[in-house]
Amino acid sequence: MLIIDKLAYASKIREKSPGLKVALSMSTLIVCISTNSILMSILILIIMGYLTVKYSQVSFCRYLKFLSLPFTFLMLSTVAILFNISSEPGDLWNMSLGSLFLSISKADLIHTIKLVFVALSSVACLYFMSLTTPMVDIIYVMKKVKIPKLFIELTLLIYRFMFILLDMADSIGISQKARLGNISFKARMKSISMLLSVILIRALGKANNLYNAMESRCYDGNIRVIWEHKNSTKKEKIFLLIYIMLITSIGILIRLKEIV
Amino acid sequence: MNEIIKVKNLSYSYPDGTKALNNISLDIERGQRIAIMGANGSGKSTFFLHLNGVIDPVDGEVIVDGIKVGSSKEATIETRKKVGIIFQNPDDQLFAASIRQEISFGPLNLGLTEEETIKRVDASIEKLGLKEIEHKPTHFLSGGQKKKVAVADIIVMEPEIIIFDEPAAALDPKHIVMLDEIIYNLSEEGKTILVSTHDCDRAVRWADRVILFNNGQIIGDGTPEEIFNREDLLKQTNLEKPAVVTFFDSLKENGILKDDLKMPRTMEELDVYIKNAFSDRCICEK
Numbered sequence: 254m255l256i257i258d259k260l261a262y263a264s265k266i267r268e269k270s271p272g273l274k275v276a277l278s279m280s281t282l283i284v285c286i287s288t289n290s291i292l293m294s295i296l297i298l299i300i301m302g303y304l305t306v307k308y309s310q311v312s313f314c315r316y317l318k319f320l321s322l323p324f325t326f327l328m329l330s331t332v333a334i335l336f337n338i339s340s341e342p343g344d345l346w347n348m349s350l351g352s353l354f355l356s357i358s359k360a361d362l363i364h365t366i367k368l369v370f371v372a373l374s375s376v377a378c379l380y381f382m383s384l385t386t387p388m389v390d391i392i393y394v395m396k397k398v399k400i401p402k403l404f405i406e407l408t409l410l411i412y413r414f415m416f417i418l419l420d421m422a423d424s425i426g427i428s429q430k431a432r433l434g435n436i437s438f439k440a441r442m443k444s445i446s447m448l449l450s451v452i453l454i455r456a457l458g459k460a461n462n463l464y465n466a467m468e469s470r471c472y473d474g475n476i477r478v479i480w481e482h483k484n485s486t487k488k489e490k491i492f493l494l495i496y497i498m499l500i501t502s503i504g505i506l507i508r509l510k511e512i513v
Numbered sequence: 514m515n516e517i518i519k520v521k522n523l524s525y526s527y528p529d530g531t532k533a534l535n536n537i538s539l540d541i542e543r544g545q546r547i548a549i550m551g552a553n554g555s556g557k558s559t560f561f562l563h564l565n566g567v568i569d570p571v572d573g574e575v576i577v578d579g580i581k582v583g584s585s586k587e588a589t590i591e592t593r594k595k596v597g598i599i600f601q602n603p604d605d606q607l608f609a610a611s612i613r614q615e616i617s618f619g620p621l622n623l624g625l626t627e628e629e630t631i632k633r634v635d636a637s638i639e640k641l642g643l644k645e646i647e648h649k650p651t652h653f654l655s656g657g658q659k660k661k662v663a664v665a666d667i668i669v670m671e672p673e674i675i676i677f678d679e680p681a682a683a684l685d686p687k688h689i690v691m692l693d694e695i696i697y698n699l700s701e702e703g704k705t706i707l708v709s710t711h712d713c714d715r716a717v718r719w720a721d722r723v724i725l726f727n728n729g730q731i732i733g734d735g736t737p738e739e740i741f742n743r744e745d746l747l748k749q750t751n752l753e754k755p756a757v758v759t760f761f762d763s764l765k766e767n768g769i770l771k772d773d774l775k776m777p778r779t780m781e782e783l784d785v786y787i788k789n790a791f792s793d794r795c796i797c798e799k
Contacts, residue, residue: 262650389611389650413610416652462605468567470670471593471622478614478621479630 255419257383263310264385270485271390272397273493277304278382280497285374288504291513294370296503301377309384316380323376327369335365363513388412393480406476417459422452517543517674517705518564523573525559525729533559535729537573541707543673546700548716548737549709551726552751557709558601560726561676564707565596578673594623597667601679603659610650612643612662619670637669641695657688664695675699677708681715693719717741717755718778725750738776757783 261267266274278301285297306313336355337343343356382391392408425448429435434444464472485493518541525534533556541547549557562568563575569583576582582592597619600606609615613634620630638647641661646654654662660680667675677696681689697719700706710716716723716737723740725733725747733739733746740746741758757780764770764783770790777783 258650259653262653387610387650389609389614409610410608413608413651417604459605462600462602463608465562465567466598466600466606467608467618469562469565469593469596469598470619470666471590472618473622476608477618478609478611479617479627479634481613481631 255416258388260310260384261387264308265310266308266385267387268483270483270489271386271394272482273485273489274386275382275391275394277493277496278378281381281500282375282378284500284504285371285378288507289367289371290507291367291370293504293507294367294374297374297500298370298377300500301374301381305377305381305384309381311384319380320373320377324369324373327372331365331369334368335361337361367513390482393482396480402475409476414456414459418452418456421455422448425451515543516540517578519576520563521574521576523560523563523570523575525556525563525568525570525572532729534563537729537731539724539731539734541674541705543705544700544703545722546696546706546720547708547722547724548720549707549724549726550711550713550716550750550752551709555726555750556729557726558678559729561598561678561707561709564592564674564676565598566592567598594670595672596674596676597670597672598676598678599663599667599680601682603656603663606663606666607651607659610652612647612649612651612654613638615651615662616665616669619666623670633669633671637665640668641665656683657685657691660684660688660692664692668699672704674705674707677706679709679711681710681712689715711752713741713747713752713755714757717757725752737778741776761786 281297281301285294302316305311306316311319335357337358338350338353338355340353341356342349342354343358343361345359345362346357348355388408389412392405392412395408396405426444429444429448433440435441518539520537520539523534523537524532526532535556537560549560551557559568563570563582564577566582566589569589574581577592578595580588580591580595583589607615609618616634616637617630620633621627625633638644641664643658643661643665646658651659651662677692680692680696684692693715696706696708700719708716708720720737723733723735723737724731725740727750732749733743741755744754747754757777761770761774761777761783764787765772765774770786774786777786
């Protein structure tokens with residue numbers, strides 16, 4: 254989480270229009286999900302992987318490591334979809350459990366592989382966005398596309414406070430360790446529970462202090478701040494448009510030809 | 514009649530009944546540099562929150578530049594325009610992840626236009642030397658940098674009275690000196706400055722008035738010369754006499770310096786006294 258944040262600020266296209274980056278990633282994401290095909294997903298993985306490695310500060314190896322995180326999670330969760338328990342044997346693999354069969358059918362296998370690829374390439378789209386666009390810029394795009402003010406203000410505050418609370422948790426954790434708070438399993442459990450409760454209490458205190466500080470700067474319930482951002486150039490816009498048209502037509506083609 | 518703040522019989526109790534302020538009365542003149550000193554929990558911060566109406570005065574009254582704080586919604590807004598508080602912990606004050614957005618919050622609340630706000634944000638970034646870090650996110654900043662942004666937050670609103678609540682807390686010596694400079698410059702611009710601090714050595718340098726708080730009451734109020742020679746009062750508030758004053762007193766006691774000299778504010782001033790004393794002696798001996 255925090256590494257991604259740091260990388261986003263260090264990205265080579267940090268200064269480019271955030272709208273452009275978000276649009277690129279979101280349009281690809283939509284095409285990816287609506288096409289729902291392995292071929293398309295692989296194509297998108299390649300495009301997004303290339304763009305991310307080229308424009309963010311992430312090396313290819315590190316990018317694979319980032320992808321392996323959701324990949325492991327996906328593998329574990331798709332096991333349930335892959336296996337089937339029924340009275341009919343499947344057409345690929347079977348194990349009898351008394352009168353029932355634990356089986357894998359061909360359709361299930363394809364479905365599972367498709368799911369893994371679509372999910373993975375969707376993550377790649379989001380990685381491109383979050384590794385090149387800092388949160389502040391994403392919030393700006395949220396504002397531009399007229400997401401309700403409440404959500405934007407909440408995002409703004411949550412994003413800032415996440416770091417404050419994490420810092421707090423970190424220093425409390427260190428001070429617990431310094432007093433042997435993690436010497437045994439029992440002690441560790443106790444330390445964690447105390448840490449969580451103290452963070453809740455402090456978060457409430459922090460919220461109160463922040464409110465006072467904002468009040469003293471004439472806060473009236475609306476958070477007003479300036480939004481300054483680079484606009485995209487004409488060339489970039491045209492490039493994005495061509496890209497979206499291209500990828501959408503490939504998607505439509507794949508759907509029409511019914512390629513998996 | 515140049516009083517900018519008038520406090521009359523102000524008292525305040527926390528919801529649990531603890532008395533935070535007990536019958537405080539004082540007048541503050543325009544352009545003063547005031548050190549508010551006292552042990553932790555002596556009511557300094559609570560007092561500050563009263564001055565710009567974050568806490569409405571219930572018992573007693575606070576008048577800022579002719580406006581009675583808390584008398585109406587408009588009065589509260591007016592007071593907040595006039596009085597800016599820089600809070601002790603910048604993390605309690607900075608809410609935006611972008612520095613420029615953070616600084617723009619105040620002026621936009623004052624109803625300024627976007628262009629005017631950007632102009633002022635640029636000016637205060639320039640003034641505090643934040644140009645290099647203006648595009649960094651808040652959570653990447655060091656403690657000293659956060660403090661500077663917190664100061665920029667307030668001066669961008671151009672208040673007449675600026676309150677620093679323990680500004681030196683958790684700062685390294687370099688940043689403390691920098692902050693002293695900022696306070697000095699603001700004072701030169703004619704702002705009224707209130708600073709709560711425990712650091713007598715620094716306070717004696719810049720303050721032209723020292724107010725001692727103890728258990729929600731004012732137990733001392735006067736020039737640094739008056740206050741820093743009252744050892745009884747200092748003891749009561751857990752403060753120590755400034756080193757320069759202790760040294761000066763010792764030199765006087767031992768007959769090296771004359772009794773009628775004015776209390777020095779800095780080591781440099783004391784140094785001049787000592788040099789003069791020795792050159793006088795040399796002349797006598799010759």
